[in-house]
Amino acid sequence: MTARTLQGFMELLPQEQIVMEHMKSVIRHTYELFGFAPLDTPILELAEVLLSKSGGETEKQIYEFKKGDTDLAMRFDLTVPLAKYVALYNNDLTFPFKRYQIGKVYRGERPQKGRFREFYQCDIDIIDRDELNIVYDAEVLAVIYTVFKKLELPAFKIYLNNRKLLSGFLESLNIRDKTVDVLRLVDKIKKIPEAAFLEELRDLGLPEELNRKILEFITVKGNNEEILQALAAYNIDNESYRAGLEELRTVISQARNLGINPQNIQVDLSITRGLDYYTGTVYETFFDDYPEFGSVCSGGRYENLSSVFMDKKFPGVGISIGLTRLFDQLRGKGLLKIGGPTPNKALIVVQSAAYQTQAVTLAGELRRHDIAADVFLRECKFKKKMEYANKIKVPYLIIIGEDEAAQGNYTLKNMQTGDQQRLKLDELIKAVAA
RNA sequence: GCGAAUGUAGCUCAGUUGGUUAGAGCGCUGGUUUGUGGUACCAGAUGUCGUGAGUUCGAAUCUCAUCAUUCGCCCCA
Structure with a gap:
């Protein structure tokens, strides 16, 4: 197995x-x-x-x-x-x-x-x-x-569009029955060359002249304001189209009021989304x-x-x-x-098993102060304990040995800088929590 | 569902026109004398060369099958 x-x-x-x-x-x-x-x-x-x-x-x-x-x-x-x-x-x-x-x-x-x-x-x-x-x-x-x-x-951009625009546009061209097929194709425009796009539209049985219009429509370029203006300039007499344009305009202006950097949203008329239950605004997010x-x-x-x-x-x-x-x-x-x-902020190691009790007690104390801490309990050479601490990339190492036990303090070692100092319990907690 | 490519140590790969005990780097384990890691040096382990069959005196290398993985298409996060 x-x-x-x-x-x-x-x-x-x-x-x-x-x-x-x-x-x-x-x-x-x-x-x-x-x-x-x-x-x-x-x-x-x-x-x-x-x-x-x-x-x-x-x-x-x-x-x-x-x-x-x-x-x-x-x-x-x-x-x-x-x-x-x-x-x-x-x-x-x-x-x-x-x-x-x-x-x-x-x-x-x-x-x-x-x-x-x-x-x-x-x-x-x-x-x-x-x-x-x-x-x-x-x-x-x-x-x-x-x-x-x-x-x-x-750097990212949230691309948005409103489906009512394209469906209204297609309606105004009297090819409403082809909407689903056209939408599917529009979604692919970024992946295929324009010539291939036009050819596939032709395969749907649409006349060349309309296909050019569709291509032109979905590839309108510019910043959000410019695109909104271009869409208004089309002056299409269609209820769905007008509603879509108004909705899009509202979304853009409210997005600004909500504090979104305009750099991060971009109207893109080729965004349609495959899922057919969407009816208005649609979003897609890409990294620049x-x-x-x-x-x-x-x-x-x-x-x-x-x-x-x-x-x-x-x-x-x-x-x-x-x-x-x-x-x-x-x-x-x-x-x-x-x-x-490891999520640990500190690892406690002992010089010998004789100091295990202090180590376990200290761990409890640190956790009560909401400091993620752990005791290294495997018995091995001190060098191995260091290697472990290094490997798990724990920020702080706390050492308890003969000297510390005698003096009632702890050695705190910053694993990144290598600096170490002797501290009393309250100082230790303050230093690690910082 | 359709099309294409690739399978060699834990990972990334090398392996020359088929030729003896299959390699490197990284990683891993141990050591460089016992209270100090990351660097350096030394040593070591690990592979049914995806699997099965065939060709051959001889296969990681050639052929077939099979399995697995990866990349396109479709669709989608």
Whole structure:
């Protein structure tokens, strides 16, 4: 029997896991800072629930199995479980309902770079009844912006668009029936040359003249203000188009009021998102210098979250950080500050077993002062104890030996600088806590 | 689901037209005399060369199969 881990499942060493947990904690705290409440739903659900609103692609990738007579499935994302949750508890929830959820989701697809079968999604969503204020679409941007800033990530941009613009535009060209196909193609524009894009449009049976217009429309360049102006200049007489433009304008201006640096958001009309339940604003986040990472955070607005479960209307807007991908790609580029494999601030070592009692007592004292500390208990040469302390990269080493015991003090060694000093208990605690 | 590539020590890899006991660096273990690590020096361990079969006097090297991994496409975080 050889030990191995399934492909597409991430497993980390302690020094990496510590960084991962830190990122999770920053995300969690930021989400709560914006007033989102925590939510946890089961990893397993009835298959019929998870497959309720999905297209063919989900069915192909979802892990599904039978236990007894029950058809079960592992959650594919956190949005469908949220839809079920809202349908189930809407009478007990207070709207607008803001929730966050950080959890693993499962997709049985072929693992590739940045693609996992088990990965963390860190979702936020705001759900309301009947109508949801458009300003929330800007708030979602502010949350992501704050998280990325706090995580000290490389330069990034949140690209946004409004689906109503393109669908209104296509409607005005009288090719509304091709909307889904065109959207799928638009999503690929960054990956394929323009000629190939035009050819694929031609394959849809659209006339050359329209195709040029579509290409021109989705590749409008400029800063946010310039793009908004260009969109207004199109002067398209279509209700959906006008609504989309107005929404986009509001989101941009409110984002500024929320304190987002305009450098970090960019209107991009080629962002459409594959998932067909989005109806308005859509988001995707990329790093300026690492486009190959793919989108590390995306989402959008949907008009009707729980429609498959009930008649009431619940519009929402949400976004999700793909934490596993984010972590994996940053690690691959050496962009993570990976430290030692221990959360300990101090390690206590004794010169000989005779001082074990003092060591254990001191550890208790440090922990009562909220200082993560540990006693090294393996009996070996003192040199080995030093090597251990060095290897786990613990910031402080506390030594107890004959002299210290006699004088009733401790030797505190800063492992980074090598400096050491003799301190009494209260001085020691102060020095380590600093 | 479709297409392509790659499998040699824990990791990254070398291994010359098939030729004897398969190598390097990093890491790991021990040591350089007993209260001090990170540097240096010395020594050491670890491989059924992915697996199975075939060709050959002889295979890490050639052929086939198989498994695994990786990279594209599709779709997505």
